[in-house]
Amino acid sequence: MQTAAWAETFRIGSDELRGRLVAQTIGTFSARILPEGREEVVSLLADFILWLFGVDDGHCEEGELGHRPGDLAGELHRLLRVAQNPEAPVLLDDPLAAGLRDLRLRVDRYGTAGQAARWVDALREYFFSVVWEASHRRDGTVPDLNDYTLMxxxxxxxxxxxPMLEMGYGFELQPHERDATAVRAAxxxxxxxxxxxxxxxxxxxxxxxxxxxxxxxxxxxEHDGLSPEKALETAISQRDRVMTLYMRLTGHLSEHGSPQLRQYLRSLGHFIRGAQDWGITSVRYTTPEDPADIPSFFRDTPVDAGHEPLGIPVVSWWWDLLPRSSRAGGAAGAAPQPA
Ligand code: 3E9
Ligand code: MG
Ligand code: MG
Ligand code: MG
Ligand code: MG
Known part of the structure; x- marks a missing residue:
């Protein structure tokens, strides 16, 4: 409800898009990501996710700019300027820019200067990737699995x-932990x-x-010539194989990390589970007017618990951080390599 009012105040998206977004229980999603987080940050995250859909649906997937990567890059650069310097007289009549100014003020209120800077940098990497996606949209092409994974x-x-996972619990992860190779992999x-x-x-x-x-x-x-059924099966298996590795790695990191790192890893887990729960319940995906065949529960065992890499070169290094045979919790000598 609060997020609906925020979207209305800033008039995020077209009336039609906003009407859809405010019915998609984005506030519930945010609360699931930060179940014991500071209420103001839960609210900030909800408004930010709605804003992101204003960009991702409004500009990229349903808008004109989504087919014009060069022009999209220009518009996203202007928005970045607003995120970085909200006082700059840029995009003064633009609702997404006005919403972003408000988000930036709240990021400053609940985060540190370092977290605000990381947030702007993360926006930049998100924007860079949607420009790449837009070039495929313009050309009607589908990247291969390696490029797709990277994007x-x-x-x-x-x-x-x-950054909001940290802000939600009022701590700042120290760079030597946040940027350690194994933490970045997780x-x-x-x-x-x-x-x-x-x-x-x-x-x-x-x-x-x-x-x-x-x-x-x-x-x-498209690239492996799989049937829709086989593609679904393969994607689930890839997902479970990465989840298996993630469990082993985060089990190890939690044992050896600071209390802040342990909280961060718990939040990553909440983010994963929250996205699943939201994904099977939000009308964004269930589309009641043409119901999706979506399950109402999850298995608690992986369909594929293999310890071998997926064969996607950009992420194959994830499998080099723990000995192949180590169990969750790891034996002595299983320490991930420091950065
Ligand atoms: C997700 O991909 C696009 C983002 C802009 C969604 C905003 C959500 C978050 C920041 C949290 C991450 C959650 C996810 C990915 C559900 P895509 O495929 O365009 O999303 P869609 O909802 O259209 O399937
Ligand atoms: Mg998208
Ligand atoms: Mg989308
Ligand atoms: Mg999409
Ligand atoms: Mg999607």
Whole structure:
């Protein structure tokens, strides 16, 4: 409800898009990501996610700019200027810019200067990836699995949420932990799992819409010649294989990390589970007017618990951080390599 009022105040998106977004229980999603987080940050995150859909749906997937990567890059640069310097007289009549100014003020209120800077940098990497996606949309092409994976680590807007995981509990992860190779790997794995889950659960919404769409199932169908059923099976198996590695790695990191790192890793887990729960319940994906065939519960065991890398070169290094045979919790000598 608060997020609906915020969207109305700033008039985020067209009236039609805003009308859809405010019915999609984005506030519930935010609360699931930060179940014991500071209420003001839960509210900030909800408004920010709605704002992101204003960009991702409004500009990229349903708007004109989504087919014009150069012009999209220009507009996103202007928005970045607003995020970085909200006082700058840029995009003065633009609702997304006005909403972003408000978000930036609240990021300053609940985060440190370092967290605000990370947030702006994360917006930049998200924006960069949607420009790449827009070039495929313009050309009607589908990237291969390796490129798609690299793009998807950023274009699912997962990394822009990360500073708010810290702000929600009022701590700042120290760079030597946050940027340690194994912690960064765990973070990337969470992005992979969240976006693969999204690709699986949003496939109905995306594939029935008119026009171009891009998700992992489509990549597997086009490049590997898989049937829709086999593509779904493969995506689930990839997701579970990364989840298996993620559990082993985060189990190890939690044992050896600071209390702040342990809280951060718990939040990554909440982010993953919150996205799943939201993905099977929000009308954004269930589309009641043309119901999606979406499950109402999850298995508690992986369909594929293999310890071998997925064969996607950009992420194969994830499997080098723990000995192949180590169990969750790891034996002595299983320490991830420091950065
Ligand atoms: C997600 O990909 C696009 C982002 C802008 C969604 C905003 C959500 C978050 C920041 C949290 C991450 C959660 C996810 C990925 C559900 P896509 O495929 O365009 O999303 P869609 O909802 O259209 O399937
Ligand atoms: Mg998108
Ligand atoms: Mg989308
Ligand atoms: Mg999707
Ligand atoms: Mg999409």
């Amino acid at each position: 998807r680590l950023y274009d699912g807007a997962t990394s822009v949420v990360l 973070t990337e794995m969470a992005s992979f799992i969240i976006t693969w889950d999204n690709d699986i659960l949003s496939h109905h919404k995306e594939s029935r819409a008119t026009g171009y769409y891009l998700n992992a199932l489509r990549v597997l169908e």
